[in-house]
Amino acid sequence: MSAEEKDQASRSDNAPVPPAYRALFEPFRLKHLVLKNRIMSTSHAPAYAEGGMPTERYQKYHEEKAKGGLALSMFGGASAIAPDSPPSFGQLYVGSDDVIPYFQEFADRLHRHDTALMCQLSHVGRRTHANSGGWLPAISASHLKEPAHGSFPKAMERSDFRRVADAYAAAALRCKKGGLDGCELLIAGHLIGQFWSPLMNQRNDEYGGSLENRLRFGFEILGRIRDVVGSDFIVGIRFTADEKLEGGIDIEEGIEIARLHQQSGLIDFLNVNAGSNWTNAGVAETVPGMAFPSPTHIAALKRVRAAVTMPIFHAARVTDFATANAMIKDGDADMIGMTRAHIADPHLVRKYREGREAEIRPCVGASYCIDRIYRGGDALCIHNVATGRESFIPQVIRPTDGPVRRVVIVGGGPGGMEAARISAERGHKVTLLDAGATLGGQVLLASEVSWRRDLLGITRWLADRLTTLSVDIRSNFYAEAEDVTALDPDVVIIATGGIPNMELVNGGELAVSSWDLLSRAVQPAPRVLVYDDNGSHPGPVVAEYLANAGSAVELVSPDPEIGVRIGTTNAIVHRRNLYRSGVTLTPDRRVITVERSANGLGVQLRNEYTGEIETRQVDQVVIECGTLPNEDLYLELQEDSTNLGRFDLEAFAKGKLVPAQDNPKGRYQLFRIGDAVACRDIHAAMYDAMRVCKDL
Incomplete structure (x- = not known):
């Protein structure tokens, strides 16, 4: 920790708490541990582990949040405790003493920032793939297949119970030897929870049937853990108080489970959630994104809180201090998880304490993080x-110690806005030219269905920062090459994005793009075929938009499923909404021709596997095949640039910009970013912007 960081942390921790959220910044005693505020990051598996160990990247990711001022960072989502619990998305392995030195280093990193550290432990049971790791069979309470992962488990036999309990105890002891402040057992959907739920436990022995029997195995595990770690080590559980499935754990049984665990004296806190993470439809509900209210599962939390007196943790789409503070003030919970809020801005606590709340980058609930996993x-x-790349991408942009440069950026989407923000943070003189009336680019279109409206938080935050940083913003400005060169730039960044690709379909000139509809340039027709050869969000978004407008919609894709490139939690919401709206989903078909007919438009589809031709008669065809780079301005400016637009790709992949020196007579450096290069996504455009601008 540098002297500058120590001074900054000291000033932040000692700064007076603004009165608006005072309850959130009160200390909390958890057993012997005093947490400096009520804000935590809950356990998750970011897939940063190397060989199942929390190495430097993993540790720095959490340390950044500790620098930012939170009280407790929990890590290691579903960390495996035994070889027959193989990781399915990059979890840690705590089934070996090899992890202890990493824990010790990790604990030292966070404790120097007065931040507590805990690890989550799990045997996943049937919630994994048995054809990885040591190719050991999955185990569970019963033989029932797990829908989300598809594994068929072995029903546990007598010898398995003691073995698994001992493995849990050994893993908990490794946490203690590693200097951690505690551990948490993940119950929901995992092995212990598979015994709890009547939907997963069909045993007729002492581990099945009554609630007492279904809880028996979990209590045996907790008892073994206490045998080895003693009473002075913090142990808690994260559980589902209401599975929200007919025949599953309901809220009344969830309350009784909480009471029985409090009475046992074996645990120190309850981390309360709801939903069913083991069903295909339930995954999104247990890790709620922008389609769900903030906070989510508050009703279940309040019921559990009223029934027990022990410490309660909660995390389910709490993204802002106002919500978190209200939950603490109302007594709903004792600690609030703001996990994805810290992924969006690990310094949000410090910024608030320093009176810089307006600078906090918001979590918009896009679920890009969890969907990638x-x-x-x-x-x-x-x-x-910068999140997850802390070793080479800064979370805080420092002013340049070199000359102030004139930076001209063309394009006001998220990539261009981020380039302008970073350049201005560096202290450069920045001009942003945008052809639109409102900054935001394709984000404005992506947010045109109500449940995705929070995406606007990305560009609103950027726009506020640009105003604060006094960036010269010129909207409704369609820039030509001479407009750019007239500003006498030292650096030109082309962030002009793309234009809809209508070229992949014969007769595409008869169709309209998703942009035409979402921008209101074209009105929906009664019968519409949406052709999605993109596989990401735009196709389902425009189909839902059309259905909401009253159109009869068929969504066609050559991919084996609709939205094949969309991650799990968002894909679930898209499909739910499309089915509810009556949209017909047709995968495995490629549109080959659109032509005029007496009844509107005739469309020929070809089955990707049989070659069979099908026809449709519709009033409107919407083509969503991604974008082509809007590159004319870039090509015009190349000749007068010093680098001819080129830079070292190997260095760029590692986060460094090394421009070529191709043209000594050039007047400026030239770069293009985002969709102006190729059709990608918001993150790619903003990552390009960061790498180009962070060292200017």
Whole structure:
């Protein structure tokens, strides 16, 4: 920790708490541990582990939040405790003593910031894939297949119970030896929860049937943990108080479960959630995004809170201090998880305490982070590209110690706005030219269905920062090359995005784009075919928009499923809404021709596997095949640039900009970012902007 960071942390921790959220900043005693405020980051698995160990990247990600001032960081979502609990998305492995030195280093990192640290432990049971790791069979209370992962488990036999309990105890002891402040057992949907739920437990022995029997295995595990860690180590559980499924754990049984655990004296806190993370439809509800209210599952939380006196934690789409403070003030919970809010801005606590609440980058609930994990990637924020890259991308942009440069940016989407923000934070003189009347680019279109409206938080935050930083913003300005060069720039950044790609379909000139409809340039027709060869959000968004407008809609895609590139939690919401709206979903069909007919438009579809041709008669065809780069301005400006638009790609992949020196007579450096290069997404555009501008 540098001297500058120590001074900053000291000033932040000692700053008077603004009165608006005073309850949230009161200390809380958890057993012997005094937490400096009521804000925590709950356990999750960002897939930053290396070989199942929390190495430097993993630790720095959490340390950044500790620098930012939160009281408790929990890590290691569903950390595996045994070899027959193989990770399905990059979890830690706490089934070996090899993890202890990493825990010790990790604890030292966070404790120096007065932040407590706990790890979540789990045996996933049937909630995994058995064809990985050591190829050991999944185990569960019964033989029932798990819908979300598709595994068929072995029903646990006598020898398994003691083995698994001992593995939990050994893992908890490793947490204690590693200097952690406690551990949490993940119950919901995982092995212990599979015994709790009547929908998953069909046993007729002493571990099945009555609630007492279904809880028996979990209590045996907690007893073994206490045997080895003693009474002075903090142990809690994260559980589902209401599965919200017919025949599952309902709220009354959830309340009784909470009471029985309090009476046992074996645990120190309850982390309360609701929903069913083991069903395909339930995943999104247990990790709620922008389609769900903030906070989510508050009714279940209040019922549990009224029934017990022990400490209660909660985390389910709490993204702002006003909501979190109200929950503490009303006594609903003792600690509030703002996990994804910290992914969006790990310094939000410090910024608030320093009177800089307006600078907090908001979590918009896009679920880009969790959806990347479910698709086998690492957790990244849709609009904070530094998170997870702390070793080479700064969370705080420092002023340049070099000359002030004139930076001209063309394009006011998220990439161009982020480039302007970073350049201005560096202290450069920035001009932003945008052809639109309102900054935001494609984000304005993406938010045109009500449940995705919070995406506007990305560009609203950027617009506020640009105003604060006195960026010269010129809207309704369609820039030509001479307009750019007239500003005598040192650096030109082309962020002009793309234009709808209508070229992939014969007769595409008879169709309209998703942009035409979402921008209100074209009105919906009665019968509409939406052709989605993009596979991401735009196709389902425009289909839902049309259905809401009263159109009869068929959504066609050559992919094996609709929205094949959309991550799990968002795909679930899209499909739910499309089915409810009566949209016909037709995968595995490629549109090959659109032509005029007596009844409107005739469309030919070809089955991707049989080659069979089908026809449709509709009034309107919408083509969503991504974008082509809007690159004319970039190409015009290349000749007079010093680098001809080129830079070292290997260095750029590692976060550094090394421009080429191709043209000594050039007048400016030239770069293009985001969809002006190729059709990608918001994060890619903003990551381009960061890498180009952070060291200017």
